[in-house]
Amino acid sequence: MSASFPHRPVGVWLIGARGSVATTVVAGCAALAARLHPPTGLLTETPVFTGTGLPPLSSLVFGGHDTTDCPLPKRAEALTAAGVLPYGVTTAVTAELAAADREIRTGGPLSGDLRDEEELTAAFAADIQDFVRRTGVARAVVVNVASTEPPPSGTALPPSSLYAAAALRAGCPYVNFTPSTGLHHPALAGAAEASGLPYAGRDGKTGQTLLRSVLGPMFAQRALAVRAWSGTNLLGGGDGAALADPAAAAAKNAGKERVLADTLGHAPQGEVHIDDVPALGDWKTAWDHIAFDGFLGTRMVLQTIWQGCDSALAAPLVLDLARLTARAHEAGLSGPLRELGFYFKDPLGDGPAGLTEQYADLARLAARLRTPTGGEGEGEQW
Numbered sequence: 001m002s003a004s005f006p007h008r009p010v011g012v013w014l015i016g017a018r019g020s021v022a023t024t025v026v027a028g029c030a031a032l033a034a035r036l037h038p039p040t041g042l043l044t045e046t047p048v049f050t051g052t053g054l055p056p057l058s059s060l061v062f063g064g065h066d067t068t069d070c071p072l073p074k075r076a077e078a079l080t081a082a083g084v085l086p087y088g089v090t091t092a093v094t095a096e097l098a099a100a101d102r103e104i105r106t107g108g109p110l111s112g113d114l115r116d117e118e119e120l121t122a123a124f125a126a127d128i129q130d131f132v133r134r135t136g137v138a139r140a141v142v143v144n145v146a147s148t149e150p151p152p153s154g155t156a157l158p159p160s161s162l163y164a165a166a167a168l169r170a171g172c173p174y175v176n177f178t179p180s181t182g183l184h185h186p187a188l189a190g191a192a193e194a195s196g197l198p199y200a201g202r203d204g205k206t207g208q209t210l211l212r213s214v215l216g217p218m219f220a221q222r223a224l225a226v227r228a229w230s231g232t233n234l235l236g237g238g239d240g241a242a243l244a245d246p247a248a249a250a251a252k253n254a255g256k257e258r259v260l261a262d263t264l265g266h267a268p269q270g271e272v273h274i275d276d277v278p279a280l281g282d283w284k285t286a287w288d289h290i291a292f293d294g295f296l297g298t299r300m301v302l303q304t305i306w307q308g309c310d311s312a313l314a315a316p317l318v319l320d321l322a323r324l325t326a327r328a329h330e331a332g333l334s335g336p337l338r339e340l341g342f343y344f345k346d347p348l349g350d351g352p353a354g355l356t357e358q359y360a361d362l363a364r365l366a367a368r369l370r371t372p373t374g375g376e377g378e379g380e381q382w
Helices: 020-033 072-081 094-102 117-135 159-169 186-195 208-221 237-242 246-264 310-330 338-343 355-369
Strands: 010-015 060-066 104-106 140-144 174-176 198-201 225-235 272-276 283-293 299-309
Touching: 010 020, 010 117, 010 159, 010 310, 020 060, 020 072, 020 094, 020 310, 060 094, 060 117, 060 310, 072 094, 094 104, 117 140, 117 159, 140 159, 140 310, 159 174, 159 186, 174 310, 198 310, 208 225, 208 246, 208 283, 208 299, 208 355, 225 246, 299 310, 310 338, 310 355, 338 355
Parallel strands: 010 060, 010 140, 060 104, 140 174, 174 198, 225 272
Antiparallel strands: 225 283, 283 299
């Protein structure tokens, strides 16, 4: 339900391009463009974005960096067997998966790679620029969907920041869908500001924190005193393995806990724990235990259980963010896109933490992007 670009397609360069989230993004985009499934979970296909000039799903061209070599069609077959992708979709979009796979370049740094930070950044930027030239896209958005990395130690740039620096050098907007450092590194602050590019992040809000951003304001608005809020996450797949590292888990949990402090006005007792359960694969369970006081100090408890498929939750958000950031770039917006805080656990800028207020911010961005003609030349309609 978005107005189409009147000319060239738009590139989406995925960091972690052969992972579960990226594979679901590519397969899902192709399936929606072919009208094999309705755009459930895709906010940019709802009426609030009518006439905003977003690139149609059919105009998106995918490429990216990864350090693995499993082809996307094979990866999609594994996701189908695991129940992540619907039966029949992989077969129907094999050509699109293969086309995207041909645009994936080797990332890094790999073991034994002796290139320094400048050489790696230059190589990554050259890959992105070559993609833009060869495919003829009007612009490309770089989106980090790779596994979570530990916080950096010392002054060295971690891989996520090397890719972010490469995006800036290639003249591309950047979205960090992970809790990894990316553009948050102090060494990149000046380059990000000077680039004149829009950027957004970080850490996509897909499950437990999404629910917290709704429940936190509810308790505050009803003047109920939250005493403790504890959470446990069970997940498998690549993210589960990456978050088995305590340092990586700490980076992930920071955003989960921050939303409570921001919406409640204080940090309640309790922590978030993440357990790697490989047997769960791409599926995750999040449990929250909330202890609160009611009228006259009556003690009460709310417990929630969220069970979902991580890639299926993340993929529509990635597509939304790629389309919105590309349109913001075309419209001449620059700097942190605070209005995209709706999508993140740890959003850039000084926007609100509650989901309702974040949605209102997002709607205001839609109004800014709306074309003067009110959406002539609409793209996909559902």
